[in-house]
Amino acid sequence: MSSNSINTPSLGKDELNEIFQYCEGKLYWKIDRHKKPAGDEAGWFDKDGYLLITLPRKLKPIGGRVFKTHRIVWELHNGSVPEGHIVEHKDGKPSNNCIGNLRLATTQQNMWNRKAVKSKVDSKGVQLTKHGTFRARIRTPEGARLDLGIWKTESEAAAAYLTAAKI
Numbered sequence: 001m002s003s004n005s006i007n008t009p010s011l012g013k014d015e016l017n018e019i020f021q022y023c024e025g026k027l028y029w030k031i032d033r034h035k036k037p038a039g040d041e042a043g044w045f046d047k048d049g050y051l052l053i054t055l056p057r058k059l060k061p062i063g064g065r066v067f068k069t070h071r072i073v074w075e076l077h078n079g080s081v082p083e084g085h086i087v088e089h090k091d092g093k094p095s096n097n098c099i100g101n102l103r104l105a106t107t108q109q110n111m112w113n114r115k116a117v118k119s120k121v122d123s124k125g126v127q128l129t130k131h132g133t134f135r136a137r138i139r140t141p142e143g144a145r146l147d148l149g150i151w152k153t154e155s156e157a158a159a160a161y162l163t164a165a166k167i
Contacts, residue, residue, distance in 0.1 A: 010075065010079075010080035010081070011055070011059075011062065011067065011071070011072060011075045012059075012075075013075055013076060013079050013080075015059055016072060016075055016076050017076060018030065018031075019031055019055075019056065019059075020042065020072065020076060022073060022076055022077075022099075024098065025073070025096060025097040025098035025099070025101070026041055026097065027041070027042045027043065027053065027069055027072060027073065027076075027097075028040065028041055028042060029041075029042050031056070033056065042069070043069050045095070048094060049093075049094040049095050050068050050069070050070075050094040050095075051068070051069035051070075051094075051095060051097060052066050052067070052068055052069065053066070053067055053068075053069055053072060054066050055067060068087075069097050070087050070088075070089060070094070070097045070102055071087050073097050073099055073102060074087040074099070074102050074104075077099050081104065082104065084106060084107075085104045085105065085106060086104070086105060086106075086107060086110055087102050087103070087104060087105075088102070088103060088104075088105045088109075088110050088113060089101055089102060090102070090103055092113070092114075121134065121154050122154075123154055123155075123157065123158035123161065124158075124161065125137055125138050125148075125157075125158070125161035125164075125165070126154055126157040126158050126161060128154075129150065133150045133151065133152060134150065134151050134152070134153060134154045134156070134157035135147070135148075135149075135150050135157065136148035136149060136150075136151070136157040136158070136160040136161045136164075137161075138161055138164045138165060146164070148160045148161060148164055
């Protein structure tokens with residue numbers, strides 16, 4: 001979902017409590033911010049549905065940086081996120097930042113919990129391009145991606161993938 005805490009400094013529970021008021025999954029400013037007076041809800045939504053917040057510049061050394069709200073909510077309640085972990089939403093809904101809906105996970109666990117993306121093709125190793133053609137790709141045993149080519153039909157691309165998979 002995100003790199004919301006891997007290699008990111010802790011926000012500091014005490015500092016966050018001076019700036020934010022938590023109520024039912026939402027954060028409200030305790031201080032005046034530009035055109036947002038104290039008491040206004042903090043943040044804005046990104047294209048993926050996550051609520052983001054820019055921290056005040058006075059918070060050195062992380063002031064001015066953008067953080068996902070669920071990370072701030074976690075740290076307000078639990079302190080720093082342990083090394084190698086991220087905060088994820090139990091229900092998979094990025095707008096639900098209630099503390100009871102948040103949990104720690106490793107990056108690998110987070111990837112396991114992601115919802116599968118529906119494919120527009122049924123064949124393994126085949127993708128539909130924006131031009132309406134079909135691209136075949138395969139991974140080598142070392143993990144490198146190998147492009148097998150582009151075909152007019154899904155069945156041709158699937159045949160190329162199956163031939164490469166047998167090698």
